[in-house]
Amino acid sequence: MIQGRPSTARAGRRGAESTLLRTLWKSPSARRRDAHRPGTSILEVSGLTVRYDGRLALDDVSFQLKAGELVAVVGPNAGGKSTLFKVIAGVLQPSQGQIHVYGHEPGGHICIAYVPQRSQVDWTFPANVADVVMMGRIGRMGLLGWPQSRDWEMVRGSIEVVGLAELARRPIDQLSGGQQQRMFIARALAQEAELMLMDEPLTGLDVTSQQDILAILGQLRERGVTVMVAMHDLKLAAERFDRVMLLKRRLLAMGSSEQVFTPDRLVEAYGGHLRLVQAGEEMLAVSDTCCEEGAEPGERLA
Amino acid sequence: MSAWLDWLAGPLRYPFMVRGLLAAVMAGAVCALVGTYVVLRGMAFLGDALAHAILPGVAVGYLVAGGARGSLFWWGLATAVLTSLGIGAISRVAKVKEDTAIGIIFAGMFALGIALLSTVRDYSVDLAHLLFGDVLGVSTADLRLTALFGGAVVLLIIAFYKEFMVLSFDPVLAATLRIPARLFEYLLLVLIAVAVVVSMQTVGVALMVAMLVTPAATAYLVTRRLPVMMVLAAAMAAFSGLVGLYLSYYAGVASGAAIVLTCTALFGLVWGARSLARRIRPQESSLG
Ligand SMILES: Nc1ncnc2c1ncn2[C@@H]1O[C@H](COP(=O)(O)OP(=O)(O)OP(=O)(O)O)[C@@H](O)[C@H]1O
Ligand SMILES: [Mg+2]
Numbered sequence: 001m002i003q004g005r006p007s008t009a010r011a012g013r014r015g016a017e018s019t020l021l022r023t024l025w026k027s028p029s030a031r032r033r034d035a036h037r038p039g040t041s042i043l044e045v046s047g048l049t050v051r052y053d054g055r056l057a058l059d060d061v062s063f064q065l066k067a068g069e070l071v072a073v074v075g076p077n078a079g080g081k082s083t084l085f086k087v088i089a090g091v092l093q094p095s096q097g098q099i100h101v102y103g104h105e106p107g108g109h110i111c112i113a114y115v116p117q118r119s120q121v122d123w124t125f126p127a128n129v130a131d132v133v134m135m136g137r138i139g140r141m142g143l144l145g146w147p148q149s150r151d152w153e154m155v156r157g158s159i160e161v162v163g164l165a166e167l168a169r170r171p172i173d174q175l176s177g178g179q180q181q182r183m184f185i186a187r188a189l190a191q192e193a194e195l196m197l198m199d200e201p202l203t204g205l206d207v208t209s210q211q212d213i214l215a216i217l218g219q220l221r222e223r224g225v226t227v228m229v230a231m232h233d234l235k236l237a238a239e240r241f242d243r244v245m246l247l248k249r250r251l252l253a254m255g256s257s258e259q260v261f262t263p264d265r266l267v268e269a270y271g272g273h274l275r276l277v278q279a280g281e282e283m284l285a286v287s288d289t290c291c292e293e294g295a296e297p298g299e300r301l302a
Numbered sequence: 303m304s305a306w307l308d309w310l311a312g313p314l315r316y317p318f319m320v321r322g323l324l325a326a327v328m329a330g331a332v333c334a335l336v337g338t339y340v341v342l343r344g345m346a347f348l349g350d351a352l353a354h355a356i357l358p359g360v361a362v363g364y365l366v367a368g369g370a371r372g373s374l375f376w377w378g379l380a381t382a383v384l385t386s387l388g389i390g391a392i393s394r395v396a397k398v399k400e401d402t403a404i405g406i407i408f409a410g411m412f413a414l415g416i417a418l419l420s421t422v423r424d425y426s427v428d429l430a431h432l433l434f435g436d437v438l439g440v441s442t443a444d445l446r447l448t449a450l451f452g453g454a455v456v457l458l459i460i461a462f463y464k465e466f467m468v469l470s471f472d473p474v475l476a477a478t479l480r481i482p483a484r485l486f487e488y489l490l491l492v493l494i495a496v497a498v499v500v501s502m503q504t505v506g507v508a509l510m511v512a513m514l515v516t517p518a519a520t521a522y523l524v525t526r527r528l529p530v531m532m533v534l535a536a537a538m539a540a541f542s543g544l545v546g547l548y549l550s551y552y553a554g555v556a557s558g559a560a561i562v563l564t565c566t567a568l569f570g571l572v573w574g575a576r577s578l579a580r581r582i583r584p585q586e587s588s589l590g
Contacts, residue, residue, distance in 0.1 A: 089477075090477070090478055090480070091478060120473070122470065125342060125471045125528075126525060126528045126531050132471075135468055135472065135475060172526075
């Protein structure tokens with residue numbers, strides 16, 4: 001398995017931030033002991049079916065996650081990735097099936113952080129980056145609670161980790177798309193979640209920012225945080241994640257990239273709209289966005 | 303200097319002016335505070351409708367009491383709270399667009415209020431008071447009610463600051479945190495309703511929307527922080543209440559109109575100053 005490695009040029013800065021996060025972040029395993037039922041896997045999804053007005057978006061999806069896994073969720077557009085995340089986050093009710101987070105029902109869990117694909121937030125809202133990141137702490141403050149010094153520390157630390165320290169006081173209507181995305185990741189970090197669901201956090205970012213975020217994901221795994229990332233870059237999914245989940249309404253496959261990205265499965269998921277490259281022993285899928293002129297489904301797999 | 307002090311002290315010789323000033327300051331601040339959310343969530347039309355919809359309730363109270371005004375606050379309060387809950391329900395179940403539904407029902411209620419009042423002979427003075435306010439007629443009992451209910455609104459807005467903020471900014475986060483969205487939506491509507499009733503005597507129902515919207519909109523011109531916006535809006539509304547009443551006293555202008563016009567002038571001033579500042583230093587953002 002290939003693991004997320006920050007590029008050497010950034011390793012120094014990242015290393016320092018990693019320590020910062022470590023000192024702030026209470027070990028999930030320490031919290032798990034008192035908050036969760038022992039001996040359960042962090043996430044257990046069984047027979048999950050979701051319908052929108054009768055139309056199937058997810059069909060009988062079952063899987064389990066172990067603590068500290070970094071899982072890529074891939075699949076074609078409309079494959080149900082966002083739907084899966086919404087249901088796990090408790091924003092959407094499933095039609096059938098069960099979800100258990102450490103043995104509990106989803107929703108209202110401060111141990112799940114969800115970064116939506118397109119955050120439907122009011123960008124004209126009077127708030128700066130730090131204000132939004134502080135919202136990640138609200139679940140821990142409780143009713144009538146106010147931010148304590150620890151909350152401010154967490155906010156500052158999370159903002160530094162995503163590299164927005166200079167912009168902490170900037171109003172949110174003056175951020176670029178990539179900066180907005182990082183702000184929401186910082187908010188998820190501030191939440192000190194044990195399970196993070198990130199819906200396409202890499203989409204629309206330049207290569208440097210993508211690497212930064214992948215480095216953060218690596219740090220999270222070191223901390224024992226479980227992360228599910230929906231994405232479209234199959235190459236990154238294969239290279240930087242522990243397991244891959246191929247989703248097209250049904251769960252087509254889940255496992256290591258070698259197990260999942262087989263020609264048959266990729267054709268089943270994407271049809272011909274995929275370029276596969278033979279790289280040594282393994283097949284590498286380069287892009288799922290476009291097929292080359294004249295390429296027939298399966299042609300390149302022969 | 304002393305002429306200036308005399309000018310300031312002039313109206314304060316009259317107890318009714320002192321009561322009026324206190325009422326204007328309190329009502330303005332409370333309205334502006336809930337007005338922050340009215341502006342941020344685009345509820346201005348709803349706030350206007352809510353204010354107008356009180357009229358039939360107040361009219362019934364007026365008829366029942368035979369023209370006495372002591373109990374109008376309670377009639378207004380009951381109507382406003384019921385109406386705000388009704389609005390919440392309509393926006394859930396309505397098959398028409400929400401703003402259309404609000405328009406239909408509340409223009410109707412307003413008309414009903416006027417119709418009821420018009421059954422009384424010589425109703426025009428009292429109607430004018432209800433529509434445009436009668437801040438100089440504020441009694442000590444009215445003042446006490448204003449302080450009590452206005453204070454309650456302020457306390458609730460502060461107590462549930464986090465919840466209102468997250469619900470307004472990011473409903474999805476609110477859902478993952480299991481913040482009871484519906485409960486807080488209704489609570490906000492009720493708080494707006496109470497603020498409207500508290501200000502009923504100051505500016506009247508017809509001009510109410512200005513008190514909800516203008517100071518908050520002015521504050522939004524100068525800040526991008528929610529707490530700062532709230533404090534600024536309340537301060538500017540209170541200030542406008544004072545200035546408006548002095549204006550009314552010395553220039554003989556209707557008090558409600560004078561207060562609202564002061565709010566509007568303040569908005570224009572701030573807007574102008576900001577545009578000017580931007581032209582002088584275009585690269586620098588005035589918001590921080
Ligand atoms: N709110 C909704 N109402 C009705 N149908 C929906 C809704 N949201 C999603 N769907 C449908 O459910 C299916 C799965 O959508 P989903 O957003 O989960 O896919 P996705 O894998 O995230 O796609 P993408 O890669 O484009 O983000 C699609 O067919 C979509 O049209
Ligand atoms: Mg999606």
